[in-house]
Amino acid sequence: MDEAVEDMDANNDGKILIQEYLDHLFSVTDETEREDPNWKPTHEGHFNDYLDKNNDGNLDREELKEWLIPSYNKHEAEAYRLITTADEDKDGDLSVQEIAQHFDHFYSLLPPEFWHQFQPGQQETKHDEL
Ligand SMILES: [Ca+2]
Numbered sequence: 001m002d003e004a005v006e007d008m009d010a011n012n013d014g015k016i017l018i019q020e021y022l023d024h025l026f027s028v029t030d031e032t033e034r035e036d037p038n039w040k041p042t043h044e045g046h047f048n049d050y051l052d053k054n055n056d057g058n059l060d061r062e063e064l065k066e067w068l069i070p071s072y073n074k075h076e077a078e079a080y081r082l083i084t085t086a087d088e089d090k091d092g093d094l095s096v097q098e099i100a101q102h103f104d105h106f107y108s109l110l111p112p113e114f115w116h117q118f119q120p121g122q123q124e125t126k127h128d129e130l
């Protein structure tokens, strides 16, 4: 299996436990990001929602295969869904404002630094006069 997986698989059982996944990510994350209180929930959420298909708390061979050999169609479909959901003015493009308005869809996809500029929840939704 892939070297990245071998690195993560601390107890060499061929599966990646959520703890092994988080430990590995933590080891490659720089210090400023580690202090972000959203760091752990974001990555735990990603693990549970996207990687661990059968929700048993670890990634087996099949799940690892899907993760490491991503199906492009699946990703395109997901991107398309996100764009159509969030594209308020239907110009086929997502502006930063549109992304911010659909905070909940994009939260787990974008790094915490991206969100620092908005302070979600406190942002007023303004419509510019034409
Ligand atoms: Ca393991």
Ligand SMILES: [Ca+2]
Residues within 6 Å of the ligand: 052, 053, 054, 055, 056, 057, 058, 059, 060, 063
């Ligand atoms: Ca699993």
Ligand SMILES: [Ca+2]
Residues within 6 Å of the ligand: 087, 088, 089, 090, 091, 092, 093, 094, 095, 098
């Ligand atoms: Ca748009």
